[in-house]
Amino acid sequence: MPELPEVETVRRGIxxxxxxxxxxxxxxxxxxxxxxxxxxxxxxxxxxxxxSVKRRAKYLLIGFGHGTLIIHLxxxxxxRILPAATPAQNHDHFDLILDNGACLRLRDPRRFGAVLWxxxxxxxxxxxxxxxxxxxxxxxxxxxxxMSRERRGPVKQFLMDxxxxxxxxxxxxxxxxxxxxxxxxxxAGCLTREExxxxxxxxxxxxxxxxxxxGTTLRDFTGAEGRPGHFQQKLKVYxxxxxxxxxxxxxxxxxxxxxxxxxxxxxxxx
DNA sequence: CTCCGATCCTGATGGC
DNA sequence: TGCCATCAGGATCGGA
Numbered sequence: 531m532p533e534l535p536e537v538e539t540v541r542r543g544i545x546x547x548x549x550x551x552x553x554x555x556x557x558x559x560x561x562x563x564x565x566x567x568x569x570x571x572x573x574x575x576x577x578x579x580x581x582s583v584k585r586r587a588k589y590l591l592i593g594f595g596h597g598t599l600i601i602h603l604x605x606x607x608x609x610r611i612l613p614a615a616t617p618a619q620n621h622d623h624f625d626l627i628l629d630n631g632a633c634l635r636l637r638d639p640r641r642f643g644a645v646l647w648x649x650x651x652x653x654x655x656x657x658x659x660x661x662x663x664x665x666x667x668x669x670x671x672x673x674x675x676x677m678s679r680e681r682r683g684p685v686k687q688f689l690m691d692x693x694x695x696x697x698x699x700x701x702x703x704x705x706x707x708x709x710x711x712x713x714x715x716x717x718a719g720c721l722t723r724e725e726x727x728x729x730x731x732x733x734x735x736x737x738x739x740x741x742x743x744x745g746t747t748l749r750d751f752t753g754a755e756g757r758p759g760h761f762q763q764k765l766k767v768y769x770x771x772x773x774x775x776x777x778x779x780x781x782x783x784x785x786x787x788x789x790x791x792x793x794x795x796x797x798x799x800x
Numbered sequence: 801c802t803c804c805g806a807t808c809c810t811g812a813t814g815g816c
Numbered sequence: 817t818g819c820c821a822t823c824a825g826g827a828t829c830g831g832a
Contacts, residue, residue: 532825532826533825533826536825562809564808564809564826564827564828588826588827602826602827603825603826604808604809604825604826604827605809605824605825605826605827606809606810606811606824606825606826621810638809639809639810639811640808640809640810640811640824640826641808641809641810642808642809642826642827643826656827656828680801680802681802681803682802682803683802683803683804687803687804690826690827692826692827699825699826700824700825700826701825702825746825748824748825749811749812749824749825751825768825788804788805789805789806789823790824790826791823791824
């Protein structure tokens, strides 16, 4: 489900309900996510106030005075702010109950998500090797060009490598490659400096537009208040195999790379 | 290093 | 209607 724009949408939605509030209770119903939810959270969090709600890559970082709660939504995770008395449904695995009567609830049917604790989040193994945030200035054509030299693999997989750049998942990489006019199977190392600049610009633009739209809702994504995003109305190629390319009218093609679907226009992407 | 495939898990969908 | 195969927004891990 969630790529950078969806996680950012969730972050913005939950932040005002969390900042400055103290945890009263932690509920763990099903600890077995990608990694087990630490049972120690039940003792570690109550009585502590939330100081910050940040995002790094697709991780949400809920900052306390004594450490950070790290949440990843995996493929199917969602976070909602609900009244604390709301009955849990199937796949509601984790709750943070706050002193304002609100509950931050994680639902994750496929359980690829994670809830972890770190006293020093920036040094955490999952976070410390990550590449730059795509919306920051250091991520640009020069950086992409430098990183892609010697890389023989397809540019699509290159861009989905979180050591290269974070937050770009299967939907937005397809859209960005289309916007930049670059074929997803091009070896990353053969991109020109010019093409890298187009790509970096396209990635930034697609992600910013998607954040403004509240993310993409294909099946069941919603923000913290339960509202869907509407970027799906602006998708130009993702999920559109056989439909006319919005640029030239030729049919959008479908291809599998790794185990993921790629969508592209052979005429507009070279 | 880079690259590829297998893997974790449930649910929706489409073919027969 | 049921059964089975396939696919889905992620990312880590192990081995070549």
